[in-house]
Amino acid sequence: MILLLFLTITFLQSGLDKITDWKGNIGWLKGHFAKTLFKNSVPLLLGIILVPEVFTGIISLFGIYGILSSGNTSFAFLGALVGCATLLMLLMGQRVAKDYDGARTIVIYLMPSIFLLFLLQN
Template sequence: MEVIKEYASELILLLFLSITFLQSGLDKITDWKGNVEWLKGHFAKTLFKGSVPVLLGAILVLEMIAGIVSLLGIYSVLSSQNTSFAFLGAFLGCITLLMLLFGQRVAKDYDGARTIVIYLIPTVFLVFLLQN
């Protein structure tokens, strides 16, 4: 119980990242075709128009890794109070979100970019909490 008290904020934020990235990754896996088609339209007038499947695959891999590493971070904090995986999960989450933000800005989807910033703020805060 002391570990949970000591790392409550970190654990909650790691769970937030795990849910966010694993759900998003699973959505991409289960509806790959629908996601590719929608994104082709979204990026039709950008430099990404011919690269949508490759870029979506890269984001999928990063989201799944960030989500899994965040789950490992929860386990590692609870079992040994080691925050290495937690930090790596948060850092990978930030990189993933920045890539998504860049894509939304390129597509001139400013509302979408604003939504990503809502996810980026707690993720950056988690990196801050986990810095030693």
């Protein structure tokens, strides 16, 4: 439950930040990716990453409900799986930008997500 709450908070907050400060995020990311192949695609890529982030947060919340209401872990597993995929996309972006400290931070988020997948496997 704690790991699902972790995913819910992490991804919903990140998605909400992107939605409420779209221009600020675009501005920062354009600088971050200025010397990469992503330099002309920042708004599109931000929109693309927003979708799985919000989906992960919502589905993780459903996972909490599913476990509490019926013991069903299907949504929890899906949340962890999509969360891992989303974090891998973010990791790729950090590596492309040669932001190795940022990539290391993503790995810190990835470890509990992978552990949650392990706990939920059948």
